[in-house]
Amino acid sequence: MPATISISNRLLVALAAENLDPLRPHFQPVSLPHKQTLSKPGTSIEHVYFVQQGMVSLVQPLENGTMIEVGMIGNEGFVGVPVLLGAESSPLEAMVQIPGSALRMQASAFREEVTRRSTLLALLLRYVQALHIQVSLSAACNGRHTLPERLARWLLTARDRATSDELPLSHEFLSMMLGVRRAGVTVAVGTLKTAGLIRNSHGRVTIIDRQGLEAASCECYRTVRNEYERLLS
Structure with a gap:
């Protein structure tokens, strides 16, 4: 190389x-x-x-x-x-x-x-x-937390790995990754969007309030993030 x-x-x-x-x-x-x-x-x-x-x-x-x-x-x-x-x-x-x-x-x-x-x-x-x-x-998380919490966790985890607030993600893709019906994802996306945490259009999700999205997420996101920082810092 x-x-x-x-x-x-x-x-x-x-x-x-x-x-x-x-x-x-x-x-x-x-x-x-x-x-x-x-x-x-x-x-x-x-x-x-x-x-x-x-x-x-x-x-x-x-x-x-x-x-x-x-x-x-x-x-x-x-x-x-x-x-x-x-x-x-x-x-x-x-x-x-x-x-x-x-x-x-x-x-x-x-x-x-x-x-x-x-x-x-x-x-x-x-x-x-x-x-x-x-x-x-x-x-x-999939077994115990609400779909909006799980979606917030997923978006934050994806954002950390992609290092971008703009994520090319469709509702169909999110439903497959989260293992739920597309209609459920649409409702969860709407919940986060109404709260002013994300924007969603044309197969893209943009995080506009990371701090708010972390508050909307379950503790699973913070636990995993802290473990990565502890083990790999």
Whole structure:
């Protein structure tokens, strides 16, 4: 990878030069178009992706043809956790939801470098712990909190990973990610919009009052955010 290419992935930025520089020859900058699949359920994972910009959703496809999101990955993390944990595949699908870019690395080279570098391994395992908390709290949130609270949490989490207040999200997409009917999403969006927290038009949601949106969210958002800051700072 040319040395002039900047690195904005927070995991890689956190590495000292002696751990980052040996990884550079393995990196291939790639774009992440909307809805691109980075890994498919049950298939061998050939690459890991250190997200630079944009957001990737981890989704669970269901037998009835629907899917539900269980996790989000932005420039705070990487796609390919099963490779780190010694697995060849996963039942989850990794799909780009907000376009961006990433540094791609062959899974085989990734395994070799992690084996050689204990500092890199320790950092990546802390990220896995943070992602585990996100997935666990998402399940609890979906079961116990109101749809407007869940939507506020989802929008804030997406905003943190996309690093933009303007998110290209349709009601249909949000209903799929939250696992609810589209009509329910329309009502929840209307609730947040009436409160002056967001704008919504033409398949885009814009956060206009972040502080108010945090107040409208459940405690799950703050718990997950604090864990990421604690583990990755």
